[in-house]
Amino acid sequence: MRSPEKWSLPLLTPDVFQDEPAHGLLLRLSDRNGIPRMSVMRAMTGIDLRRVRTGHQLQVVADLAGCCTPELGALHYKKLPARSVEIRGELLRFPSDVLVHGRRLCVKCLDEEYYHRFWWDLSMVATCPKHSLVLTGACSCGTRLSWGDGAIAKCADCADGDARGAQPQPAQDEDVALDRWILSRFGVTQISEPELLSRLPITGALEIIERVAALGLAQHPSKFQFLQRSRRSIWVRGYKCIAEGRVQDALDQAYRLSRAGNDRHVDITTAYGPFWDWLVSRGGENFCSPLSRIVQTHSSAIFSLSNGMSASASRRIQTPSERDCPHEATPANSREFGTRAAHTSWTVGLDVDAIRTIDRRRPYIDDRELQGLLHVSAGQIGDLIEFELLTRRDGGYHAQRRPYLRAEVEKLLDELKAEARMSSKEQSDLDSIVTLCERHAVSLGGILAAMRRGELSVAALRRGSTGLRALLVRVPKFLNIVEQLQVAV
Ligand SMILES: [Zn+2]
Ligand SMILES: [Zn+2]
Numbered sequence: 012m013r014s015p016e017k018w019s020l021p022l023l024t025p026d027v028f029q030d031e032p033a034h035g036l037l038l039r040l041s042d043r044n045g046i047p048r049m050s051v052m053r054a055m056t057g058i059d060l061r062r063v064r065t066g067h068q069l070q071v072v073a074d075l076a077g078c079c080t081p082e083l084g085a086l087h088y089k090k091l092p093a094r095s096v097e098i099r100g101e102l103l104r105f106p107s108d109v110l111v112h113g114r115r116l117c118v119k120c121l122d123e124e125y126y127h128r129f130w131w132d133l134s135m136v137a138t139c140p141k142h143s144l145v146l147t148g149a150c151s152c153g154t155r156l157s158w159g160d161g162a163i164a165k166c167a168d169c170a171d172g173d174a175r176g177a178q179p180q181p182a183q184d185e186d187v188a189l190d191r192w193i194l195s196r197f198g199v200t201q202i203s204e205p206e207l208l209s210r211l212p213i214t215g216a217l218e219i220i221e222r223v224a225a226l227g228l229a230q231h232p233s234k235f236q237f238l239q240r241s242r243r244s245i246w247v248r249g250y251k252c253i254a255e256g257r258v259q260d261a262l263d264q265a266y267r268l269s270r271a272g273n274d275r276h277v278d279i280t281t282a283y284g285p286f287w288d289w290l291v292s293r294g295g296e297n298f299c300s301p302l303s304r305i306v307q308t309h310s311s312a313i314f315s316l317s318n319g320m321s322a323s324a325s326r327r328i329q330t331p332s333e334r335d336c337p338h339e340a341t342p343a344n345s346r347e348f349g350t351r352a353a354h355t356s357w358t359v360g361l362d363v364d365a366i367r368t369i370d371r372r373r374p375y376i377d378d379r380e381l382q383g384l385l386h387v388s389a390g391q392i393g394d395l396i397e398f399e400l401l402t403r404r405d406g407g408y409h410a411q412r413r414p415y416l417r418a419e420v421e422k423l424l425d426e427l428k429a430e431a432r433m434s435s436k437e438q439s440d441l442d443s444i445v446t447l448c449e450r451h452a453v454s455l456g457g458i459l460a461a462m463r464r465g466e467l468s469v470a471a472l473r474r475g476s477t478g479l480r481a482l483l484v485r486v487p488k489f490l491n492i493v494e495q496l497q498v499a500v
Pocket of ligand 2: 150151152153154165166167168169170172173
Protein backbone atom coordinates (compact mmCIF):
# COMPACT_ATOMS: atom_id res chain seq x y z
CA MET A 12 0.00 0.00 0.00
CA ARG A 13 1.27 3.47 -0.84
CA SER A 14 1.77 5.84 2.02
CA PRO A 15 -0.66 8.76 2.05
CA GLU A 16 2.22 11.24 2.40
CA LYS A 17 3.45 10.39 -1.10
CA TRP A 18 0.28 11.50 -2.84
CA SER A 19 -3.09 12.98 -2.05
CA LEU A 20 -6.52 13.27 -3.55
CA PRO A 21 -7.11 16.79 -4.87
CA LEU A 22 -10.39 17.41 -3.00
CA LEU A 23 -10.56 16.73 0.72
CA THR A 24 -13.52 16.22 3.06
CA PRO A 25 -12.21 17.70 6.30
CA ASP A 26 -15.57 18.37 7.97
CA VAL A 27 -17.15 15.26 9.41
CA PHE A 28 -20.89 15.57 10.06
CA GLN A 29 -22.25 14.53 13.42
CA ASP A 30 -24.13 11.53 12.05
CA GLU A 31 -21.72 10.66 9.26
CA PRO A 32 -19.98 7.31 9.75
CA ALA A 33 -16.36 6.78 8.73
CA HIS A 34 -17.34 4.65 5.74
CA GLY A 35 -19.80 7.39 4.70
CA LEU A 36 -16.96 9.90 4.74
CA LEU A 37 -14.91 7.56 2.58
CA LEU A 38 -17.79 7.45 0.11
CA ARG A 39 -18.04 11.24 0.11
CA LEU A 40 -14.29 11.48 -0.49
CA SER A 41 -14.60 9.15 -3.45
CA ASP A 42 -17.61 11.12 -4.73
CA ARG A 43 -15.86 14.50 -4.45
CA ASN A 44 -12.91 13.20 -6.42
CA GLY A 45 -15.04 11.64 -9.14
CA ILE A 46 -13.86 8.10 -8.43
CA PRO A 47 -16.48 5.87 -10.08
CA ARG A 48 -16.24 2.74 -7.90
CA MET A 49 -15.10 1.81 -4.44
CA SER A 50 -12.85 -0.87 -5.98
CA VAL A 51 -10.92 1.92 -7.73
CA MET A 52 -10.69 3.82 -4.45
CA ARG A 53 -9.34 0.67 -2.80
CA ALA A 54 -6.77 0.13 -5.56
CA MET A 55 -5.60 3.73 -5.22
CA THR A 56 -5.48 4.00 -1.47
CA GLY A 57 -5.51 0.49 -0.05
CA ILE A 58 -8.56 1.41 2.03
CA ASP A 59 -11.22 -1.26 2.30
CA LEU A 60 -14.65 0.22 3.05
CA ARG A 61 -15.78 -2.97 4.78
CA ARG A 62 -12.92 -2.70 7.23
CA VAL A 63 -13.50 1.01 7.81
CA ARG A 64 -17.07 0.23 8.76
CA THR A 65 -15.85 -1.72 11.79
CA GLY A 66 -13.24 0.81 12.79
CA HIS A 67 -10.11 -0.27 10.91
CA GLN A 68 -7.88 2.04 8.84
CA LEU A 69 -9.44 5.13 10.41
CA GLN A 70 -6.10 6.92 10.61
CA VAL A 71 -5.47 6.36 6.89
CA VAL A 72 -8.95 7.65 6.01
CA ALA A 73 -8.47 10.69 8.27
CA ASP A 74 -5.11 11.47 6.66
CA LEU A 75 -6.60 11.22 3.18
CA ALA A 76 -9.71 13.24 4.00
CA GLY A 77 -7.82 15.86 6.00
CA CYS A 78 -9.99 15.43 9.08
CA CYS A 79 -9.34 14.52 12.72
CA THR A 80 -9.33 10.86 13.66
CA PRO A 81 -11.37 11.28 16.87
CA GLU A 82 -14.23 12.89 14.94
CA LEU A 83 -14.05 10.15 12.37
CA GLY A 84 -13.84 7.44 15.01
CA ALA A 85 -17.12 8.43 16.66
CA LEU A 86 -19.36 6.47 14.34
CA HIS A 87 -18.27 3.03 13.33
CA TYR A 88 -19.48 -0.37 14.42
CA LYS A 89 -17.42 -1.37 17.44
CA LYS A 90 -17.05 -5.12 17.33
CA LEU A 91 -17.93 -7.05 20.46
CA PRO A 92 -18.00 -10.80 21.13
CA ALA A 93 -20.80 -13.03 19.83
CA ARG A 94 -21.23 -11.35 16.45
CA SER A 95 -22.47 -8.12 17.92
CA VAL A 96 -21.43 -4.54 17.43
CA GLU A 97 -22.03 -1.34 19.36
CA ILE A 98 -23.00 1.97 17.88
CA ARG A 99 -24.15 4.99 19.91
CA GLY A 100 -24.63 2.85 23.01
CA GLU A 101 -26.88 0.28 21.37
CA LEU A 102 -25.88 -3.27 20.63
CA LEU A 103 -26.76 -4.76 17.27
CA ARG A 104 -26.33 -8.15 15.72
CA PHE A 105 -23.70 -7.94 13.03
CA PRO A 106 -24.22 -8.15 10.18
CA SER A 107 -27.94 -8.97 10.35
CA ASP A 108 -29.02 -5.62 11.86
CA VAL A 109 -26.85 -3.64 9.46
CA LEU A 110 -27.12 -3.32 5.68
CA VAL A 111 -23.68 -4.40 4.54
CA HIS A 112 -24.49 -4.90 0.87
CA GLY A 113 -27.38 -2.64 -0.15
CA ARG A 114 -27.22 1.08 0.43
CA ARG A 115 -30.12 3.44 1.07
CA LEU A 116 -30.70 7.16 1.40
CA CYS A 117 -33.35 9.79 2.01
CA VAL A 118 -33.44 12.07 -1.00
CA LYS A 119 -34.67 15.06 1.00
CA CYS A 120 -31.94 14.65 3.64
CA LEU A 121 -29.42 14.50 0.80
CA ASP A 122 -30.83 17.70 -0.69
CA GLU A 123 -30.32 19.42 2.63
CA GLU A 124 -26.77 18.20 3.18
CA TYR A 125 -24.88 15.93 0.83
CA TYR A 126 -23.48 13.12 2.96
CA HIS A 127 -24.36 9.59 4.08
CA ARG A 128 -26.23 9.25 7.41
CA PHE A 129 -25.19 6.26 9.59
CA TRP A 130 -28.78 5.35 10.39
CA TRP A 131 -29.61 4.65 6.75
CA ASP A 132 -27.64 1.43 7.28
CA LEU A 133 -29.77 0.15 10.18
CA SER A 134 -31.84 -2.62 8.65
CA MET A 135 -34.59 -2.17 11.26
CA VAL A 136 -35.25 1.35 9.93
CA ALA A 137 -37.35 1.82 6.78
CA THR A 138 -38.22 5.51 6.64
CA CYS A 139 -36.86 8.99 7.31
CA PRO A 140 -38.92 10.39 10.22
CA LYS A 141 -37.86 13.95 9.44
CA HIS A 142 -39.24 13.90 5.89
CA SER A 143 -41.78 11.06 6.21
CA LEU A 144 -40.32 9.29 3.20
CA VAL A 145 -39.47 5.65 2.58
CA LEU A 146 -35.69 5.32 2.24
CA THR A 147 -34.63 4.99 -1.40
CA GLY A 148 -32.49 1.98 -2.30
CA ALA A 149 -32.10 2.48 -6.04
CA CYS A 150 -30.45 4.84 -8.49
CA SER A 151 -32.69 6.72 -10.95
CA CYS A 152 -31.57 4.21 -13.62
CA GLY A 153 -33.15 1.42 -11.56
CA THR A 154 -29.94 -0.26 -10.36
CA ARG A 155 -29.78 -1.01 -6.63
CA LEU A 156 -27.41 1.25 -4.75
CA SER A 157 -24.50 -0.61 -3.18
CA TRP A 158 -21.28 -0.09 -1.27
CA GLY A 159 -19.37 -0.71 -4.49
CA ASP A 160 -20.57 2.65 -5.81
CA GLY A 161 -18.14 5.54 -5.88
CA ALA A 162 -20.78 8.28 -5.49
CA ILE A 163 -23.40 8.91 -2.82
CA ALA A 164 -26.43 9.66 -4.99
CA LYS A 165 -25.92 7.23 -7.86
CA CYS A 166 -24.92 3.70 -8.74
CA ALA A 167 -21.64 2.81 -10.42
CA ASP A 168 -23.33 1.41 -13.53
CA CYS A 169 -24.82 4.46 -15.24
CA ALA A 170 -23.31 7.71 -16.46
CA ASP A 171 -25.70 10.37 -15.21
CA GLY A 172 -28.11 8.72 -12.77
CA ASP A 173 -29.15 10.44 -9.56
CA ALA A 174 -31.35 8.81 -6.92
CA ARG A 175 -32.72 12.26 -6.12
CA GLY A 176 -34.31 12.35 -9.58
CA ALA A 177 -36.82 9.61 -8.77
CA GLN A 178 -40.03 10.47 -6.90
CA PRO A 179 -39.62 9.31 -3.28
CA GLN A 180 -42.37 7.19 -1.77
CA PRO A 181 -44.28 8.81 1.11
CA ALA A 182 -44.18 6.78 4.32
CA GLN A 183 -47.18 5.69 6.41
CA ASP A 184 -47.54 7.51 9.73
CA GLU A 185 -47.33 4.25 11.70
CA ASP A 186 -44.06 3.32 9.99
CA VAL A 187 -42.65 6.73 10.77
CA ALA A 188 -43.71 6.42 14.43
CA LEU A 189 -41.79 3.15 14.74
CA ASP A 190 -38.68 4.65 13.15
CA ARG A 191 -38.94 7.78 15.25
CA TRP A 192 -38.74 5.52 18.31
CA ILE A 193 -35.94 3.32 16.92
CA LEU A 194 -33.89 6.36 15.97
CA SER A 195 -34.42 7.98 19.35
CA ARG A 196 -32.29 5.12 20.65
CA PHE A 197 -29.47 6.31 18.42
CA GLY A 198 -29.85 10.00 19.25
CA VAL A 199 -31.24 10.90 15.82
CA THR A 200 -34.73 11.82 17.04
CA GLN A 201 -36.08 12.72 20.46
CA ILE A 202 -39.26 11.21 21.84
CA SER A 203 -40.41 10.05 25.24
CA GLU A 204 -40.17 6.31 25.05
CA PRO A 205 -42.98 3.96 26.20
CA GLU A 206 -42.07 2.77 29.73
CA LEU A 207 -42.44 -0.83 28.62
CA LEU A 208 -39.45 -0.52 26.33
CA SER A 209 -37.30 2.05 28.02
CA ARG A 210 -35.02 -0.19 30.09
CA LEU A 211 -34.26 -2.73 27.41
CA PRO A 212 -31.61 -2.81 24.72
CA ILE A 213 -33.14 -2.25 21.32
CA THR A 214 -33.00 -5.92 20.33
CA GLY A 215 -34.85 -6.90 23.51
CA ALA A 216 -37.39 -4.12 22.99
CA LEU A 217 -38.05 -5.29 19.44
CA GLU A 218 -38.50 -8.82 20.72
CA ILE A 219 -41.24 -7.58 23.06
CA ILE A 220 -42.81 -5.58 20.24
CA GLU A 221 -42.93 -8.73 18.08
CA ARG A 222 -44.45 -10.83 20.82
CA VAL A 223 -47.07 -8.25 21.70
CA ALA A 224 -47.99 -7.91 18.01
CA ALA A 225 -48.31 -11.67 17.68
CA LEU A 226 -50.71 -11.87 20.64
CA GLY A 227 -53.75 -10.92 18.63
CA LEU A 228 -52.67 -12.22 15.24
CA ALA A 229 -53.18 -15.93 15.35
CA GLN A 230 -54.24 -18.54 17.75
CA HIS A 231 -50.88 -20.15 18.36
CA PRO A 232 -48.16 -18.52 16.31
CA SER A 233 -45.09 -20.42 17.38
CA LYS A 234 -43.01 -19.03 14.54
CA PHE A 235 -43.30 -15.56 13.08
CA GLN A 236 -42.94 -16.91 9.55
CA PHE A 237 -46.33 -18.57 10.05
CA LEU A 238 -47.95 -15.20 10.50
CA GLN A 239 -47.49 -14.51 6.78
CA ARG A 240 -46.45 -10.97 7.39
CA SER A 241 -43.18 -9.12 7.10
CA ARG A 242 -41.26 -8.65 10.28
CA ARG A 243 -41.42 -4.92 9.78
CA SER A 244 -45.24 -4.92 9.59
CA ILE A 245 -45.32 -6.94 12.82
CA TRP A 246 -43.11 -4.38 14.50
CA VAL A 247 -45.30 -1.52 13.30
CA ARG A 248 -48.35 -3.23 14.76
CA GLY A 249 -46.67 -4.15 18.03
CA TYR A 250 -45.13 -0.72 18.57
CA LYS A 251 -48.47 1.00 17.96
CA CYS A 252 -50.13 -1.28 20.50
CA ILE A 253 -47.46 -0.57 23.13
CA ALA A 254 -47.25 3.17 22.42
CA GLU A 255 -51.03 3.47 22.77
CA GLY A 256 -50.98 1.48 26.03
CA ARG A 257 -53.16 -1.33 24.66
CA VAL A 258 -51.18 -4.40 25.76
CA GLN A 259 -54.09 -5.45 28.00
CA ASP A 260 -56.37 -5.42 24.95
CA ALA A 261 -53.89 -7.60 23.06
CA LEU A 262 -53.86 -10.05 25.99
CA ASP A 263 -57.66 -10.07 25.92
CA GLN A 264 -57.62 -10.79 22.23
CA ALA A 265 -55.13 -13.64 22.65
CA TYR A 266 -57.20 -15.09 25.47
CA ARG A 267 -60.34 -14.98 23.33
CA LEU A 268 -58.47 -16.65 20.47
CA SER A 269 -57.21 -19.39 22.77
CA ARG A 270 -60.70 -20.13 24.00
CA ALA A 271 -62.50 -19.89 20.69
CA GLY A 272 -62.99 -23.28 19.11
CA ASN A 273 -60.62 -24.80 21.61
CA ASP A 274 -62.22 -27.75 23.32
CA ARG A 275 -59.32 -28.48 25.59
CA HIS A 276 -58.88 -26.67 28.84
CA VAL A 277 -57.24 -23.26 28.71
CA ASP A 278 -54.87 -22.65 31.58
CA ILE A 279 -52.46 -19.88 32.27
CA THR A 280 -49.74 -21.46 30.16
CA THR A 281 -51.94 -21.59 27.09
CA ALA A 282 -54.23 -18.60 27.61
CA TYR A 283 -52.01 -16.31 25.57
CA GLY A 284 -50.67 -18.82 23.05
CA PRO A 285 -46.91 -19.25 23.36
CA PHE A 286 -46.55 -15.77 24.90
CA TRP A 287 -46.51 -17.01 28.50
CA ASP A 288 -43.83 -19.62 27.91
CA TRP A 289 -41.76 -17.07 26.06
CA LEU A 290 -42.02 -14.48 28.86
CA VAL A 291 -41.16 -17.02 31.55
CA SER A 292 -38.24 -18.39 29.50
CA ARG A 293 -36.89 -14.84 29.05
CA GLY A 294 -36.90 -14.33 32.80
CA GLY A 295 -40.27 -12.64 33.41
CA GLU A 296 -39.77 -9.77 35.80
CA ASN A 297 -36.03 -9.80 35.34
CA PHE A 298 -36.44 -9.33 31.63
CA CYS A 299 -39.11 -6.62 31.62
CA SER A 300 -40.92 -5.78 34.82
CA PRO A 301 -43.53 -3.37 33.34
CA LEU A 302 -44.63 -6.07 30.89
CA SER A 303 -44.62 -8.71 33.62
CA ARG A 304 -46.81 -6.50 35.77
CA ILE A 305 -49.35 -6.03 32.97
CA VAL A 306 -49.47 -9.78 32.31
CA GLN A 307 -49.76 -10.52 36.01
CA THR A 308 -52.62 -8.08 36.43
CA HIS A 309 -54.39 -9.51 33.43
CA SER A 310 -53.84 -13.15 34.33
CA SER A 311 -54.87 -12.45 37.93
CA ALA A 312 -58.17 -11.21 36.60
CA ILE A 313 -58.87 -14.40 34.68
CA PHE A 314 -57.19 -16.95 36.93
CA SER A 315 -56.83 -17.08 40.66
CA LEU A 316 -53.24 -16.39 41.62
CA SER A 317 -51.66 -16.37 45.04
CA ASN A 318 -48.40 -15.16 46.47
CA GLY A 319 -45.64 -17.67 47.02
CA MET A 320 -43.55 -18.18 50.10
CA SER A 321 -42.25 -14.63 50.10
CA ALA A 322 -42.75 -11.45 48.18
CA SER A 323 -39.59 -11.89 46.20
CA ALA A 324 -39.95 -15.59 45.65
CA SER A 325 -42.00 -17.32 43.03
CA ARG A 326 -45.70 -17.22 42.45
CA ARG A 327 -47.38 -20.44 41.72
CA ILE A 328 -50.36 -20.65 39.51
CA GLN A 329 -53.29 -22.30 41.13
CA THR A 330 -56.23 -24.05 39.64
CA PRO A 331 -58.61 -21.48 38.23
CA SER A 332 -61.77 -21.26 40.29
CA GLU A 333 -65.26 -21.17 38.90
CA ARG A 334 -65.97 -18.05 40.91
CA ASP A 335 -63.21 -15.99 39.36
CA CYS A 336 -63.74 -17.31 35.93
CA PRO A 337 -67.36 -18.35 35.52
CA HIS A 338 -67.06 -19.33 31.87
CA GLU A 339 -64.07 -21.51 32.45
CA ALA A 340 -64.54 -25.19 31.82
CA THR A 341 -63.43 -27.45 34.65
CA PRO A 342 -60.50 -29.58 33.55
CA ALA A 343 -61.50 -33.07 32.51
CA ASN A 344 -58.65 -34.50 34.50
CA SER A 345 -58.00 -32.23 37.44
CA ARG A 346 -55.03 -34.18 38.75
CA GLU A 347 -53.24 -33.88 35.45
CA PHE A 348 -54.04 -30.20 35.35
CA GLY A 349 -52.83 -29.66 38.90
CA THR A 350 -49.48 -31.29 38.15
CA ARG A 351 -49.03 -29.19 35.10
CA ALA A 352 -49.98 -25.97 36.82
CA ALA A 353 -47.61 -26.66 39.70
CA HIS A 354 -44.70 -26.70 37.28
CA THR A 355 -45.50 -23.22 36.07
CA SER A 356 -43.88 -20.82 38.43
CA TRP A 357 -43.68 -17.12 37.94
CA THR A 358 -40.36 -15.67 38.94
CA VAL A 359 -40.73 -12.32 40.56
CA GLY A 360 -37.97 -10.13 41.94
CA LEU A 361 -34.28 -9.76 41.36
CA ASP A 362 -31.37 -11.76 42.61
CA VAL A 363 -27.83 -10.73 43.29
CA ASP A 364 -26.78 -11.89 39.87
CA ALA A 365 -29.32 -9.53 38.34
CA ILE A 366 -26.66 -7.58 36.58
CA ARG A 367 -25.75 -10.64 34.60
CA THR A 368 -29.28 -11.20 33.39
CA ILE A 369 -30.81 -7.77 32.79
CA ASP A 370 -29.91 -5.89 29.65
CA ARG A 371 -27.04 -8.26 29.14
CA ARG A 372 -26.39 -7.03 25.67
CA ARG A 373 -26.11 -3.37 26.53
CA PRO A 374 -22.55 -2.33 27.43
CA TYR A 375 -23.55 0.81 29.32
CA ILE A 376 -26.10 1.33 32.04
CA ASP A 377 -27.89 4.41 33.29
CA ASP A 378 -28.21 5.97 36.73
CA ARG A 379 -31.58 4.43 37.42
CA GLU A 380 -30.43 0.92 36.60
CA LEU A 381 -27.30 1.33 38.68
CA GLN A 382 -29.34 2.57 41.63
CA GLY A 383 -31.64 -0.41 41.26
CA LEU A 384 -28.78 -2.89 41.08
CA LEU A 385 -26.95 -1.53 44.09
CA HIS A 386 -30.08 -0.43 45.94
CA VAL A 387 -28.57 2.94 46.68
CA SER A 388 -29.70 6.53 46.26
CA ALA A 389 -28.49 9.00 43.66
CA GLY A 390 -26.38 10.71 46.32
CA GLN A 391 -24.70 7.44 47.25
CA ILE A 392 -23.81 6.88 43.61
CA GLY A 393 -22.06 10.25 43.81
CA ASP A 394 -20.16 8.75 46.74
CA LEU A 395 -19.01 5.78 44.71
CA ILE A 396 -17.69 8.11 42.05
CA GLU A 397 -15.96 10.37 44.52
CA PHE A 398 -14.16 7.36 45.98
CA GLU A 399 -13.24 6.30 42.47
CA LEU A 400 -14.99 2.98 42.83
CA LEU A 401 -16.85 3.79 39.63
CA THR A 402 -16.21 6.26 36.87
CA ARG A 403 -18.68 8.06 34.64
CA ARG A 404 -17.97 8.11 30.93
CA ASP A 405 -17.09 11.40 29.29
CA GLY A 406 -18.90 12.33 26.11
CA GLY A 407 -22.06 13.68 24.63
CA TYR A 408 -25.72 12.98 25.13
CA HIS A 409 -25.43 9.19 24.96
CA ALA A 410 -22.49 8.90 27.26
CA GLN A 411 -24.35 11.06 29.77
CA ARG A 412 -27.55 9.07 29.40
CA ARG A 413 -25.82 5.75 30.14
CA PRO A 414 -22.65 6.76 31.88
CA TYR A 415 -21.49 3.52 33.50
CA LEU A 416 -19.63 0.72 31.84
CA ARG A 417 -21.41 -2.54 32.61
CA ALA A 418 -18.12 -4.43 32.83
CA GLU A 419 -16.89 -2.00 35.48
CA VAL A 420 -20.02 -2.41 37.61
CA GLU A 421 -19.76 -6.18 37.28
CA LYS A 422 -16.14 -6.02 38.36
CA LEU A 423 -17.02 -3.93 41.39
CA LEU A 424 -19.73 -6.36 42.43
CA ASP A 425 -17.39 -9.28 41.88
CA GLU A 426 -14.73 -7.69 44.03
CA LEU A 427 -17.19 -7.07 46.79
CA LYS A 428 -18.36 -10.64 46.51
CA ALA A 429 -14.81 -11.89 46.81
CA GLU A 430 -14.54 -9.95 50.06
CA ALA A 431 -17.66 -11.57 51.35
CA ARG A 432 -17.45 -14.59 53.61
CA MET A 433 -20.37 -16.89 53.94
CA SER A 434 -21.92 -16.55 57.32
CA SER A 435 -22.11 -19.69 59.47
CA LYS A 436 -25.32 -18.66 61.16
CA GLU A 437 -28.51 -16.91 60.25
CA GLN A 438 -28.15 -13.17 60.12
CA SER A 439 -31.65 -12.09 60.73
CA ASP A 440 -31.45 -8.68 62.29
CA LEU A 441 -28.34 -7.11 60.88
CA ASP A 442 -28.73 -3.96 58.93
CA SER A 443 -27.70 -3.50 55.39
CA ILE A 444 -24.65 -1.44 54.57
CA VAL A 445 -26.83 1.26 53.16
CA THR A 446 -28.95 1.74 56.28
CA LEU A 447 -25.88 1.54 58.53
CA CYS A 448 -24.24 4.25 56.48
CA GLU A 449 -27.29 6.41 56.81
CA ARG A 450 -27.59 5.84 60.54
CA HIS A 451 -23.95 6.63 61.22
CA ALA A 452 -23.68 9.39 58.62
CA VAL A 453 -20.77 7.69 56.91
CA SER A 454 -20.33 7.68 53.19
CA LEU A 455 -21.14 4.51 51.35
CA GLY A 456 -18.08 5.04 49.17
CA GLY A 457 -15.87 5.02 52.27
CA ILE A 458 -17.38 1.77 53.48
CA LEU A 459 -17.03 0.12 50.12
CA ALA A 460 -13.46 1.31 49.79
CA ALA A 461 -12.76 -0.23 53.21
CA MET A 462 -14.35 -3.48 52.13
CA ARG A 463 -12.31 -3.44 49.00
CA ARG A 464 -9.10 -2.95 50.89
CA GLY A 465 -10.05 -5.90 53.06
CA GLU A 466 -10.31 -3.75 56.20
CA LEU A 467 -13.97 -4.55 56.59
CA SER A 468 -15.27 -8.03 56.15
CA VAL A 469 -18.76 -8.55 54.96
CA ALA A 470 -20.54 -11.54 56.27
CA ALA A 471 -22.92 -12.87 53.77
CA LEU A 472 -24.06 -12.53 50.28
CA ARG A 473 -27.25 -14.37 49.74
CA ARG A 474 -29.04 -15.32 46.64
CA GLY A 475 -32.54 -14.00 46.55
CA SER A 476 -31.73 -10.65 48.08
CA THR A 477 -30.72 -7.64 46.15
CA GLY A 478 -27.30 -6.20 45.49
CA LEU A 479 -25.53 -4.50 48.34
CA ARG A 480 -28.40 -4.94 50.72
CA ALA A 481 -27.35 -8.55 50.78
CA LEU A 482 -23.84 -7.74 51.83
CA LEU A 483 -24.38 -7.74 55.57
CA VAL A 484 -21.64 -6.42 57.77
CA ARG A 485 -20.47 -7.75 61.06
CA VAL A 486 -21.37 -5.03 63.48
CA PRO A 487 -18.35 -4.70 65.87
CA LYS A 488 -15.81 -4.53 63.10
CA PHE A 489 -18.09 -2.28 61.13
CA LEU A 490 -18.42 0.20 63.99
CA ASN A 491 -14.65 0.22 64.33
CA ILE A 492 -14.29 1.27 60.76
CA VAL A 493 -17.06 3.78 61.14
CA GLU A 494 -15.21 5.39 64.02
CA GLN A 495 -12.03 5.59 62.01
CA LEU A 496 -13.88 7.12 59.14
CA GLN A 497 -15.57 9.63 61.40
CA VAL A 498 -12.21 10.59 62.89
CA ALA A 499 -10.84 11.02 59.41
CA VAL A 500 -13.70 13.35 58.53
ZN1 LIG B 1 -34.86 12.67 5.24
ZN1 LIG C 1 -27.62 4.36 -11.97
